[in-house]
Amino acid sequence: MAAAAAGRPWVLRAASIAFVLGLWEWGGTVPVSIAFPKCSETLVAFGGMIADGTFAGAYAETAGPLIVGVALTGVGGVLAGLVMGLSPRTEWLGLPVFIVLQASPSAAIVPLITYIYGIGFAAKVFAVVLLSAPVIVLNSYRGIANTPRSLLEMSDAFLASRWKRIWKIVIPAGSGLIFAGLRLGLAQGFTGAVLAELLITPTGVGDLITFYRSVADYPRMFASILSIIVVASVSVTLLQRLELRLFRPEMRPA
């Protein structure tokens, strides 16, 4: 039976989701807290918020800083990781900065952004960049720096130019870690965008959470949180598919 389930991973996934939702439903009926709604109530609120356009309006606001921030770190972060992985001097200069940034409590820094960038769009973009950049840069750097030596020698032996070597060997070889960084960075970017909306100015999805908490509409508050998880998971999965399509055809399911 276990073997049959392993052959159909969607069965296990569905079972896992059903288990968590069941646990949630049970937790809501106990109840764990008056601020902890049942799963079914949350899902009804979720449906209602889709139907009345609440989510559409909120995500239209959140998407701006998120997309700009993630695009900036996606391009800039991978490039920075690439340069650091290829040049020891840049590695020496840049690596400590990003290691410190990754270890720093970014959520605590987010409110300080307002001193420099105020409370507008730029501040939210900066929050997204602050949270997503270290993981993207460091993963890209590791992916590039760990290119198998034999592949580099092979490309030299077969007369690859510097650019062909980077494009045809170094980037595809590092794509696993680069895309792992992008996926984590995207998830961190969502966190940054929502944190900015919670801590800087209440707009978008962050505002939904703040607002429904203030009016004690907990099913809608949890539905807002659930929506972030769903949107982030779908975005990360799409990014994973893009990676398989672009760089790792051998890992595509047959």
Added chain:
Amino acid sequence: MTNRTSPTSEPTMSDGVRDPGGPAVRVVDLAKVFAGGVRALDGVTFDIPRGELTSIIGPSGCGKTTTLKIIAGLVDATSGLVEVDGTPVTEPGPDRAFVFQDFALMPWATVLRNAAFGLELRGVPRKEREETAREYVVKVGLAGFEDAYPHQLSGGMRQRVGLARALAVDAEILLMDEPFASVDEQIRRKFQEDLLRLLSEENKTVIFVTHSIEEAVYVSDQIVIMTRAPSQVSKVVRPGVDRSGGSDHIRRSPAYLDWVERIWAELQGYLET
């Protein structure tokens, strides 16, 4: 490749060979000191005759692969000279192709793309390079596997892709770094025979690093025996084993067995105790 099919002659030992047309590769007084002061090569000198298969054999860590990589232009020598067709080697060139011990295949590329990769790097149009690669994929015995990925192949099959890639660029000199080290004995013997058959059609100069005395005697026209590091050339020998009677006949022939023993006796003196 005349020696591969010549009748058995009385085994002789000589100090190198001079081809009337000049050697394909000359290695002169080569030295290599690695960072940290480890001296791998210390005055290595030998010639590689054109159109023949020369094996380099020696104790583990004696610098066989380093010598091969210096000839390929992948590693710089500390001093000394390598000439290919009279031109000093300073970097990899189109006249040399390398077969790697660990295959060095791109896991994200199909057999066909891996085999065509040398041509792809040289800017050969896709259709043309795939046609050439397909021809060599068939020649190395991988027909039907063109669209497979390396992880779907056995070790022996992967090395055949490495060989197809090296043959596809049509370099005069094939540098093979322990190409059969990662495959089991049965596959190794089959591969050795296939290699000899292929090389008899391709007319290449081959430099073949191996740690197997039997393999060196079986496939080589000439064998360069190296001493323990810091290495020098101990002897250059030409077994001249008669290959006309098939694999089993060769491996049981007194000349073959005699050469295996002679080289073993030569190498024994350099083994660490």
